[in-house]
Amino acid sequence: IWRRRPVGELEIAPVNDRAAIRWIGIGVAISTVFLLGSAVWTLATVSSIGEPAQAKALSIDVIGQEWWWAVKYHSSDPAREFGTANQLVIPVGVPVQINLTSRDVIHSFWVPKLGGKMDMIPSRTNVTWLEADKVGDFRGQCSEFCGLQHANMAFTVRVLSQADFNAWWDRQLQPATGSADDPRLRTFMARCAACHTIRGTPAGGILGPDLSHFGDRETIASGLMSNTPQNLARWINNTQTIKPGVKMPELGMLASEIDGVTSYLEGLK
Missing domain, CATH: 1.20.5 (Single alpha-helices involved in coiled-coils or other helix-helix interfaces)
Known part of the structure; x- marks a missing residue:
């Protein structure tokens, strides 16, 4: 019924190895x-x-730390360099080199209306650029989860005309006004100087934000509150209630001491 053909050797077509x-x-x-x-x-x-084709006119270091921003402005003349905190001021229409690093954990620098995100990594410097085409204030934010107060780690980029920016820079180089015998300064020295710097005074702490020309800033507590005397007094007295986990302790200062330090800092412009 069934017939099977015998299996013979199949014919294999020759392969042209050279052509293949x-x-x-x-x-x-x-x-x-x-x-x-x-x-x-x-x-x-x-x-x-x-790296923009135009030669950079300005270089700024930004150091992230829980939960605020240290800022240092560079100059070809070391005498014209200075530090500030939680606010960048830049001239309009100029590419600005931002050198980013971190003092503790990984943070991320982000100004949504001016540029993309860039990580800030301990012991490493990443570089990004900002260039604004109009004058105004722009909000920045840490965009990498960095702990309890990550959401409250903000900053401001203020864009000025070139003339206004030059005048602002010159003001930053001026020492604090007032007498060394000012009782408000003496209170600051006793209570705050271990952590904070005010140029032109003996206060030279580096653990907390540089408070030189503090009265010029728009916000306090790294963008958490507007910079008003009332908010500053609340902040000094209730840091751990307002922003739990920050390294600034509540010192149990007297109301008169808080009022004195508040009026002194708000006068630093």
Whole structure:
């Protein structure tokens, strides 16, 4: 009923090895050319984005830490360098190099209306650029979860005309006004100077924000509250209630001491 043909050796078509290798080589060569071209284009694009063609006019260090921002302005003249905190001031229309690092955990620098995010990593410096095309204030925020007060780690970028920016820089270089015998300064020295700096006074602490020209700032507690005498007094008296976990302790200062330090700091402009 069933018939099976005997199995013989199958005839195999001859293979032209040279032709196959030639076509494989052509395919590899074409792919290599496209990949190399794509790599060169990508590297050139990243380089042009990462560093504007215009020579930088301004370089600023920003150091993230739980939960505030230390800021240092560089100059070709070391005597014209200074520090501030929680606020960047830049001139309009000028590319600004921002050098980013962290003192404790990973943070991330982000000004949504001016640029993308960039991580701030301990013992490493990452570089980003800001360039604003109009005068105004822009909110920045830490965009990498960094602990209990991550959501309250904000800052402000204030964009000024070049003339106003130059005048602001000159003001920052001026020492604090007032007498060394001012009782308010003496209270500050006794209660606050271990952690904070005020240029032109013996206060030289580095654990907390630099408070030189504090009265010029728009916010306190790293963007948490508007800078008003009432808010500052509340902050000094209730740091752990307002922003739990911050390193600034509640010192149990007398109301008269708080009033004196508040009026002194608000007068630093």
